[in-house]
Amino acid sequence: MEIMLEHFVQLALSAFVPLVLVATFIFIIRTNRKQMAAMQAQSFAAYKQAHPGRVSHDGHVRCKECGGGNIGIERVMNRTFMRRHFCRTDGTTLYYSKEQT
């Protein structure tokens, strides 16, 4: 009886583990795609269009929240190859751009 139960558990695990792995993999890819789409929508062009007063004619950017001009750039991880442009004063994300290679 005990041996049968052990066999059953092994069988269930051998079917379940790959399933969980595949599901996790699909979930990560879908999340990543959604993130990419969201970041691509939040482009410099979109920022300029939404907050025309915050981008000067020579391209100098100011924060949409506080108007600060101290803008930082950081890489977004997760193999998205995107950069986040943010306000150093309050941390607001202003827009994303593609990482230059």
Ligand SMILES: [Zn+2]
């Ligand atoms: Zn700010």
